[in-house]
Amino acid sequence: MKKETFISINVESKNVLNLGMLSRKTKYGIKALTYLARQEDQVPTSIATIAESEKIPHKFLEAILLELRKNSILGSRKGKGGGYYLMQLPEKIRMSTVHRILEGPIAMLPCVSLNFYEKCEDCVDEDACSVNKLMIQVRDNTLAILENQTLHDLI
Amino acid sequence: MKKETFISINVESKNVLNLGMLSRKTKYGIKALTYLARQEDQVPTSIATIAESEKIPHKFLEAILLELRKNSILGSRKGKGGGYYLMQLPEKIRMSTVHRILEGPIAMLPCVSLNFYEKCEDCVDEDACSVNKLMIQVRDNTLAILENQTLHDLI
DNA sequence: TAATTACTCTACTAACCCTATAGGGTAAAA
């Protein structure tokens, strides 16, 4: 479709070790949620079980699941046989919600954020700002995807 | 169009000071490029001029423009009356190129990157990975926008 | 040729966030 023109970019400009922009926290969180969504019987699943299956550091996962629970995505049961479980059907859990909880605002810049809008201190005229103009498009598209996709769609 | 459901998110979960995911470097870079694109006469523009107009720290901008020059987006002329200028027409400069130079890979994860692909060490089956599945969609969309938009479109 | 101007490069620092770990406390089930 589109012709790929070769672009020469100085490799030195970007660290290879950079894992990209999605944090491990969010990545682990989504993985854990899909793991739970895949369970047919809705008995609680322990942190340890998820951690082992998905190769997620136990204590780190603990913090992530706790955050999801505080935001009503997950429920938990203590004691023997306890663990975490989904509070809603996978079809009802939108990825935009998950993203906002674990990763933060979906917008790449505060000045294009719907929920966390903030004016750039250096921006004279926002309507004339090229960065704003570009990032609004990116946000709209990303948001559309994340709102549309549910946990169920990812299984 | 879409019904906005209220979502309660614990604010504590995310630092408000977080400027979002787009670095200042890229933001400044795009602003500087659009500044140059807006000049009708194509005489070189000095760093100082751009820095003042766009409220960008002088030395920081210096480094950014230098990087753009190394990647053939900009040219420069030394001495009195010197400065930076675009090497191509604004219509020819795609934002995907600029993004890759200043910000790095467009993909949110190495495992969904076209140019900098890398397998996740913890991923057993990539085709079954929910995170991968989701982020591929985001990447495709973002990439489409950034490839389509040129410097000229942002003026 | 001299002086000026502005680019070029290296090094450095403070601040911040991400990731991960440690260790204990508490609630609930058996």
Add this chain to the structure above:
DNA sequence: TTTTACCCTATAGGGTTAGTAGAGTAATTA
């Protein structure tokens, strides 16, 4: 009452970002 597993706080290392400092070099103009 013992076990299990959630709950919470604190902390630390590593890495990146944002910004500063200062000296060096090349080219233009007079």
